[in-house]
Amino acid sequence: MLSELNPGLILILGAVLVPLLRGPVRKIYMLLLPVFGVMHLLNTPHGTYGDYEMMGMVLETYRLDQLSFVFGLIFHIAAFLGILYALHLKDTASDTMQHVAALIYAGAGVGAVFAGDLMTLFIFWELTAIASVFLIWARGTDIAYKTGIRYLIVQVGSGVLLLAGLVMHKAETGSIAFDHFGVTTMADFTAGTFLIFFAFGIKCAFPFLHNWLQDAYPQATPTGTVILSAFTTKLAVYSLARGYAGLDILIPIGATMTAFPVFFAVIENDLRRVLAYSLNNQLGFMVVGVGVGSALALNGTAAHAFSHILYKALLFMGMGAVLHRVGTTKATELGGLYKSMPWTTVFTIIGAMSISAFPFFSGFISKSLILAALAQEHMWLAWTVLLFASAGVLEHSGIKIPYFSFFAHDSGKRPKEAPWNMLAAMGIAAALCIGIGVWPEYLYAILPHAMDYEPYTPGHIITQMQLLMFAVLAFVVLVRTGLYPPEIPSVNLDTDWLYRRLAPSMLKEMGKAVTHLSGGIWGLIREWVDNIRALAARHHGPSGTMGRSIAVGNMVLWVMIGLAVILLLYL
Amino acid sequence: MSDNHNHTQDDQELGWFERVENHRLLILLTVLICVGFGAADFFYHKHPHFSAEEIPAFYGLFGFAAFFFVVLAGAQLRKLIMRPEDYYDDQEEAQDAE
Numbered sequence: 218m219l220s221e222l223n224p225g226l227i228l229i230l231g232a233v234l235v236p237l238l239r240g241p242v243r244k245i246y247m248l249l250l251p252v253f254g255v256m257h258l259l260n261t262p263h264g265t266y267g268d269y270e271m272m273g274m275v276l277e278t279y280r281l282d283q284l285s286f287v288f289g290l291i292f293h294i295a296a297f298l299g300i301l302y303a304l305h306l307k308d309t310a311s312d313t314m315q316h317v318a319a320l321i322y323a324g325a326g327v328g329a330v331f332a333g334d335l336m337t338l339f340i341f342w343e344l345t346a347i348a349s350v351f352l353i354w355a356r357g358t359d360i361a362y363k364t365g366i367r368y369l370i371v372q373v374g375s376g377v378l379l380l381a382g383l384v385m386h387k388a389e390t391g392s393i394a395f396d397h398f399g400v401t402t403m404a405d406f407t408a409g410t411f412l413i414f415f416a417f418g419i420k421c422a423f424p425f426l427h428n429w430l431q432d433a434y435p436q437a438t439p440t441g442t443v444i445l446s447a448f449t450t451k452l453a454v455y456s457l458a459r460g461y462a463g464l465d466i467l468i469p470i471g472a473t474m475t476a477f478p479v480f481f482a483v484i485e486n487d488l489r490r491v492l493a494y495s496l497n498n499q500l501g502f503m504v505v506g507v508g509v510g511s512a513l514a515l516n517g518t519a520a521h522a523f524s525h526i527l528y529k530a531l532l533f534m535g536m537g538a539v540l541h542r543v544g545t546t547k548a549t550e551l552g553g554l555y556k557s558m559p560w561t562t563v564f565t566i567i568g569a570m571s572i573s574a575f576p577f578f579s580g581f582i583s584k585s586l587i588l589a590a591l592a593q594e595h596m597w598l599a600w601t602v603l604l605f606a607s608a609g610v611l612e613h614s615g616i617k618i619p620y621f622s623f624f625a626h627d628s629g630k631r632p633k634e635a636p637w638n639m640l641a642a643m644g645i646a647a648a649l650c651i652g653i654g655v656w657p658e659y660l661y662a663i664l665p666h667a668m669d670y671e672p673y674t675p676g677h678i679i680t681q682m683q684l685l686m687f688a689v690l691a692f693v694v695l696v697r698t699g700l701y702p703p704e705i706p707s708v709n710l711d712t713d714w715l716y717r718r719l720a721p722s723m724l725k726e727m728g729k730a731v732t733h734l735s736g737g738i739w740g741l742i743r744e745w746v747d748n749i750r751a752l753a754a755r756h757h758g759p760s761g762t763m764g765r766s767i768a769v770g771n772m773v774l775w776v777m778i779g780l781a782v783i784l785l786l787y788l
Numbered sequence: 789m790s791d792n793h794n795h796t797q798d799d800q801e802l803g804w805f806e807r808v809e810n811h812r813l814l815i816l817l818t819v820l821i822c823v824g825f826g827a828a829d830f831f832y833h834k835h836p837h838f839s840a841e842e843i844p845a846f847y848g849l850f851g852f853a854a855f856f857f858v859v860l861a862g863a864q865l866r867k868l869i870m871r872p873e874d875y876y877d878d879q880e881e882a883q884d885a886e
Contacts, residue, residue, distance in 0.1 A: 483862030608854035683848035
């Protein structure tokens with residue numbers, strides 16, 4: 218019975234006990250939860266477990282195979298590192314809430330990865346949304362509260378789209394199994410599979426659906442952002458790899474994701490927001506891998522998700538330590554911190570070199586799988602965009618993050634080194650980044666498909682070092698000639714402007730106009746209402762299209778869209 | 789939050805990374821590494837997938853150009869989308885006041 222338990226439930230149910238425990242007992246208990254999860258995972262042979270029948274649907278609550286194993290394993294490692302990083306938090310109500318939220322959130326992420334059907338996926342999907350918002354609210358500021366609400370609407374909205382898609386997909390095929398949907402071109406989409414794809418796309422931060430990420434992640438607590446960075450978006454990548462591998466449109470979508478955040482990251486002053494743009498850019502590489510869909514490309518996506526979670530968490534840990542000690546991550550207020558935070562500096566640089574894909578660091582051995590897959594398929598345009606984005610990664614994550622926080626102009630600030638638990642978490646993450654880079658065969662061995670790939674050829678090392686070192690040279694030239702744009706305290710507009718500025722001001726204008734309208738308008742409205750009523754009778758009557766049972770999905774969808782729009786505008 | 793202590797004599801001294809002669813050293817090192825890896829292009833057997841890869845030091849030139857473009861394009865983007873830090877606060881406060 219216990220062996221049939223989805224490992225995510227160990228973290229979720231385990232979180233319930235946390236408020237009852239105090240001091241060191243609580244700390245050890247929390248660290249042990251992901252360890253138990255991994256042990257459970259390693260002791261289960263691949264297969265499906267925990268089958269239940271509910272309302273005529275077969276739920277597969279625990280499916281363990283090659284693909285879910287890779288993501289499940291790294292999610293556990295991320296949970297462990299996230300807990301260790303947050304271990305200095307006290308037993309106060311607010312800090313306890315953060316611990317509980319982090320554990321439930323991580324557990325929901327793990328649970329979703331092991332979901333064998335769409336209903337189980339949906340339940341965990343929504344749980345990730347609800348649990349994670351507390352990591353933002355725990356910051357305790359008014360801005361964090363409002364940002365959290367916006368984040369929650371988008372995340373829950375994604376879940377409701379998933380539910381609507383699930384209902385339609387069930388009506389179309391009679392199945393709720395979470396397997397490949399058989400969609401490889403746009404023409405293959407059905408209403409159900411498109412809605413599910415859209416739901417995944419929101420969580421994966423597709424272009425124009427991306428801005429919740431840059432809006433929310435920098436507002437979370439120093440420890441919360443580390444946890445947030447690991448799960449939601451990589452769950453979406455996993456879901457795309459599971460359901461839509463080989464879908465051609467994912468290649469241009471992913472390529473766009475790698476390229477456009479690069480420009481925003483250059484001019485962003487808040488270094489945690491720079492990392493959020495950088496996260497978006499890294500997701501692009503994984504999405505391209507899913508779109509290509511070959512064995513090499515899918516291995517690339519899984520491997521890149523694995524190493525990305527580690528170095529991205531490491532970078533967010535470095536900036537979290539700075540935020541914890543200095544109280545800000547604005548580049549304009551930092552500089553010269555290496556003098557008093559040497560360990561944080563070294564670990565952040567290791568994260569920066571990993572994400573930049575220097576040889577013998579983790580990014581090198583995972584990103585190259587995706588680029589090699591593109592080259593193999595002779596997709597020159599996508600390959601060129603990804604190569605361009607690789608140089609961009611070096612700019613914002615490789616150089617900008619460590620340079621402006623720890624070097625650049627001495628800010629005169631001499632904060633204490635990060636607490637021991639933060640250093641320990643950063644140290645382990647850094648060791649894993651290097652370990653994976655030096656001994657890639659262990660990661661390659663657990664990838665979903667068998668492959669014959671050698672990352673350390675002379676050609677690969679030389680070309681990659683050329684790309685990176687000439688880009689470093691460009692940085693030197695730009696700084697020495699004064700062409701490098703200075704950091705400026707500012708906000709940069711992104712798509713959130715549409716619902717934070719444009720729509721509210723339009724509504725205000727509309728409201729004014731409405732109050733000026735005469736009472737005669739009521740006649741018009743009466744007419745509309747009568748028309749709508751007639752229309753409703755036609756469509757929702759016993760023979761109407763909306764009268765069919767599938768309407769649940771439609772109704773949920775439209776109610777959700779309506780509510781989300783109202784809420785977004787209101788906030 | 790901040791744990792700054794008073795500046796002592798040590799703090800006023802320039803760190804290794806702030807000395808001009810060390811800047812020169814780092815730049816020289818970067819140039820030497822670039823020259824080294826650029827030259828290395830001639831000493832191994834290439835298996836190009838795309839014809840552009842046959843250009844000597846293609847990756848290096850591409851990396852240099854891409855980095856330059858990203859930074860300069862970003863500076864232009866600022867003209868379009870940069871706003872004061874309190875840009876959204878103004879409006880949200882106004883909304884709260886209503």
